[in-house]
Amino acid sequence: MSSSWNHDVFLSFRGEDTRKNFTDHLYKALDQAGIYTFRDDDELARGKEISTELLNAIQESRISIVVFSKGYASSRWCLDELVHIMHCRKTIGHTVYPIFYDVDPSDVRKQSGTFAEAFARHEERFAAEMEKGEQVESSSY
Incomplete structure (x- = not known):
């Protein structure tokens, strides 16, 4: 791997869904193959922002x-990670491999099923945060 990369692989996953099974097995297999893999072992508390360390780990992974x-x-x-992953894909040529664990790939691609509901909530949250930011910005003048 290039010396500009601190990690070969960044694993993005929902801990409560896959940490104790699939992701642990994948991480161990990558490690045994000599592939240096970053995974977040800390559970982020509700309401906390994604850490700078996590965002840097994405950028520093091939x-x-x-x-x-x-x-x-x-x-x-997870969605914040995904946004940053896709940004890195677009700006620095970051390679992304999806794994569909007990979900239909078309639900993700078409944003249907549980993904439709979740993406709609994420969009509402994003719009509310943007509005709040604009209010703060306009009140500071």
């Missing part, structure tokens, strides 16, 4: 593996 599971899109942090 590849991201996104494990889409039933609860992935309902996690604000």
Whole structure:
């Protein structure tokens, strides 16, 4: 791997869906193959922002593996990670591999089923945060 990368792989996953099974097995297999993999072992508390350390780990990884599971899109942090992963894909050529764990790939691609509900909630939250930011900005003048 290039010396500009601190990690070979960044794992993006919903902890409560896959941490104790699939993701643990994947992480161990990558590790045994000598592939240096970053995974967030800390559970982020509700209401907390995604950490700078996590965003840096994405940027400093050559590849991201996104494990889409039933609860992935309902996690604000997973979606924040995904946005940053896709930004890195577009701006620095970051490679992204999706894994569909017990979900239909077309539900993710078409944003249907549980993914439709979760993405709609995420869009509402984003719009509310943008509005709040604009209010704060206009009140500071």
